[in-house]
Amino acid sequence: MTQFILWGLTASPYQLKMQSLLDYAGHSWERWPDQAGRWSALTMAVRLQSAKRRGAVRRFPAMSAQFDEYPAVPFYTQDGDVFYYDSSALAHHLDDRQQLDHPPLVPRDSRMTFVCQLLDEAFDEFGLYMVHHMRWVTSARTTPMGDMTARELRALLPPGFTPLLASRLYHRQVSRCPYLFSVAPEGFDVGMSPLRTPPARAGFPPTHALLDEAWRRYVAAMESLLAQQPFLLGGRFTLADASAYGQLGMNMVDPEAAALLQELAPRTWRWLCAIRGGEHRSAKGELALTPALQPLMAVISETFIPLMRQNEAAYEVARARGETLFNEAAFARGRALYDGQLLGYPFRAVVKTFQVRVWREVQASWRALQAGDRDMLERDLYPTLRELNQP
Ligand SMILES: N[C@@H](CCC(=O)N[C@@H](CS)C(=O)NCC(=O)O)C(=O)O
Numbered sequence: 001m002t003q004f005i006l007w008g009l010t011a012s013p014y015q016l017k018m019q020s021l022l023d024y025a026g027h028s029w030e031r032w033p034d035q036a037g038r039w040s041a042l043t044m045a046v047r048l049q050s051a052k053r054r055g056a057v058r059r060f061p062a063m064s065a066q067f068d069e070y071p072a073v074p075f076y077t078q079d080g081d082v083f084y085y086d087s088s089a090l091a092h093h094l095d096d097r098q099q100l101d102h103p104p105l106v107p108r109d110s111r112m113t114f115v116c117q118l119l120d121e122a123f124d125e126f127g128l129y130m131v132h133h134m135r136w137v138t139s140a141r142t143t144p145m146g147d148m149t150a151r152e153l154r155a156l157l158p159p160g161f162t163p164l165l166a167s168r169l170y171h172r173q174v175s176r177c178p179y180l181f182s183v184a185p186e187g188f189d190v191g192m193s194p195l196r197t198p199p200a201r202a203g204f205p206p207t208h209a210l211l212d213e214a215w216r217r218y219v220a221a222m223e224s225l226l227a228q229q230p231f232l233l234g235g236r237f238t239l240a241d242a243s244a245y246g247q248l249g250m251n252m253v254d255p256e257a258a259a260l261l262q263e264l265a266p267r268t269w270r271w272l273c274a275i276r277g278g279e280h281r282s283a284k285g286e287l288a289l290t291p292a293l294q295p296l297m298a299v300i301s302e303t304f305i306p307l308m309r310q311n312e313a314a315y316e317v318a319r320a321r322g323e324t325l326f327n328e329a330a331f332a333r334g335r336a337l338y339d340g341q342l343l344g345y346p347f348r349a350v351v352k353t354f355q356v357r358v359w360r361e362v363q364a365s366w367r368a369l370q371a372g373d374r375d376m377l378e379r380d381l382y383p384t385l386r387e388l389n390q391p
Pocket of ligand 1: 074
């Protein structure tokens with residue numbers, strides 16, 4: 001058992017995902033800066049900043065300099081000197097030991113590895129949009145994110161600054177909604193001050209209906225799956241569950257979103273509570289690819305896959321035009337934008353290079369499967385995966 005320090009915030013879905021991975025692998029962890037003293041938190045913050053500036057924060061097994069950017073949070077370290085990031089990479093890192101004392105977080109069977117990767121990325125990339133929307137739109141009036149996060153950052157702040165940071169955080173995150181795919185209709189009003197009202201953006205079609213519909217479909221798919229088996233890939237926890245837990249579990253602190261989840265999907269709610277409580281550690285059942293995953297695969301094939309495809313196509317077009325700025329920096333300047341469609345709704349988004357990497361990796365894994373394995377997955381189990389065969 002090794003002690004990990006997670007540099008992150010409870011409000012972050014990737015933080016929750018990392019916690020659940022470490023719990024399953026039997027490692028103890030602390031969440032810093034929340035659980036550190038002021039001096040330790042400040043020294044670690046300085047070390048992490050310096051590592052980021054030097055480009056010395058690692059991603060296991062390797063980082064893509066062309067596509068990757070460091071996140072704001074979370075990071076992990078064991079010795080306080082070498083920092084790593086990326087929640088999915090943590091699962092691979094934990095599995096990369098001679099003698100594993102936990103069942104592998106990433107399944108070893110090639111078909112299962114692929115399905116696990118697809119589920120993980122779908123929750124990380126598209127799940128994030130849905131749950132950010134559920135927090136800042138559905139729970140606009142009640143989310144405690146700002147206060148909770150400012151309190152967790154208190155060790156890094158001068159005395160008396162937490163309320164100021166809290167109100168800044170509410171405003172920052174609400175303003176980021178359009179970057180994270182949630183665009184309000186013109187004149188949208190949730191009964192909050194303008195600083196906490198999710199914004200419309202000129203030239204951007206509203207996407208609230210699209211995200212509400214997608215979230216309900218993901219949640220219904222989880223509910224039907226959990227009625228048939230305890231985890232996404234059968235009898236025990238894997239990286240795919242960690243990812244689903246991280247995203248859906250993020251809304252457990254957002255009162256309206258949490259109430260809706262409990263009402264629409266009580267089984268899923270109990271599943272999230274069990275993982276939060278570490279109960280997934282004891283499940284040691286067999287892994288299996290079953291038809292119970294079909295509804296989830298179907299909604300992933302209608303949301304995540306077409307979004308990744310459209311993002312990559314837009315990346316190629318933008319590069320051919322000579323564009324060099326992407327992601328949030330480009331969004332802020334109205335650059336590298338493209339128009340697309342999802343679930344029959346129009347949207348406008350910015351090209352995200354890290355999603356180009358994700359999509360290319362998913363496609364490469366799909367193509368690397370033996371033809372017979374691809375057939376078995378697509379023909380016998382999850383017909384909607386035929387989406388992956390399109391050029
Ligand atoms: N791929 C990373 C994603 C981490 C991530 O996107 N973190 C968010 C916070 S939840 C972030 O840093 N967003 C940029 C920001 O808040 O400035 C992982 O899986 O750990």
